[in-house]
Amino acid sequence: MNRIFRALADSTRRDILRRTLFTDVSVSQLADSYEMSFAAVQKHVAVLEGARLVTKEPRGRERMVRGNLDRIRQAQILLDRFDEIWRSRIDRLDILLAESDPAPPDT
Amino acid sequence: MNRIFRALADSTRRDILRRTLFTDVSVSQLADSYEMSFAAVQKHVAVLEGARLVTKEPRGRERMVRGNLDRIRQAQILLDRFDEIWRSRIDRLDILLAESDPAPPDT
């Protein structure tokens, strides 16, 4: 999880991920899009790969980068859990409030 | 966004966030739970605060840390967009496949 979120914590990498989810692109095609060296883009891809947010597949002499939705879903699930925790807090507060209600009138 | 994801890229911070979403806790209460110095925990809280994933509110001499779900939702929305991009790719492929279908029989 640490790796997933760390990989997502950079706009260039998020942009790369977006593109690889939408189309098949090689590392050099990606590199052309950004104002940094080929090696820098290569490293960004490596970080995404380390988080398994993308995979690389050789095609001829280039490596096609493909976004991996499953990994993104894992992050989604974690965030959803936070949402659930929040709601469970609300529920718990509701219970506490109910317990502190005045006793029902004595018929 | 960078800050949100970076803040989430650490298990201690995710744990702190979980706890602050569920109950009201002070910084020192949090610090007691982890095998690191008070100052270290304080810094983790500061990172979460910088990402506006939590807010601090003075109560007596302690500062209560409260999780902020809105910010988490922003991250969720971003991940959902990746999901949409993925699906739009599928749609686009479907269209391409449809276009390359053999012409309908000549009757």
Add this chain to the structure above:
DNA sequence: TTATTGTACAATCAAATGGTTGTATCAGAG
């Protein structure tokens, strides 16, 4: 008042990050 508790903040340090350039390799074009 004095001691204690909870917090803030600065200085410090090792390790990780994000970028660079340079070199090597490998597949395809001429």
Add this chain to the structure above:
DNA sequence: CTCTGATACAACCATTTGATTGTACAATAA
């Protein structure tokens, strides 16, 4: 075979991160 394009990888450097300790201060307890 030779040249070129695409990639991999190492070395290097500046900045940031994650942790520490130490100091200072505000709020509460004794």
